[in-house]
Amino acid sequence: MATIQDFEQLDIRTGTITACEPFSQARKPAYKLTIDFGPDVGIKRSSAQITALYAPEQLVGRQVLGVVNFPSRVVAGFLSEVLVLGVYAPDGVVLVGADRPVPDGLRLG
Numbered sequence: 001m002a003t004i005q006d007f008e009q010l011d012i013r014t015g016t017i018t019a020c021e022p023f024s025q026a027r028k029p030a031y032k033l034t035i036d037f038g039p040d041v042g043i044k045r046s047s048a049q050i051t052a053l054y055a056p057e058q059l060v061g062r063q064v065l066g067v068v069n070f071p072s073r074v075v076a077g078f079l080s081e082v083l084v085l086g087v088y089a090p091d092g093v094v095l096v097g098a099d100r101p102v103p104d105g106l107r108l109g
Helices: 004-008
Strands: 012-022 031-036 043-048 063-067 073-075 078-080 086-089 092-095
Antiparallel strands (some): 073 078, 086 092
C-alpha cells in the first residue's frame, strides 16, 4: 500500500500543450509534446502514446496534468522530461486534466 507521504512526493502540475508532432521513431505510435507548466517549472517535453484517440490539432491548447519530478527518459533518441497522465480505456489512453481552465503550473494536492 502507498502512503500519503508517497503521494506527496509526486509533483503533479497543470500544463498546456503548446506543440504536438508525430513521433515516427517510437516503437509504438506516439506524439512528441511540448508543454508549458508555468513560470516555476517551465517548458517541458514528453513522449505520449495517445494517438488512438487524439489528433495533433486536438491537443495544442489542451490543458493536461503531468508528473514533473520523475527522472527524464530517453525514448528513441528523444528526451522525455515529464509523464503526462491518462487512463487506459478500451479504445486508447484518455488524458487527465482539470475540468475547467486553471493557471499552468498549479500543483495537484
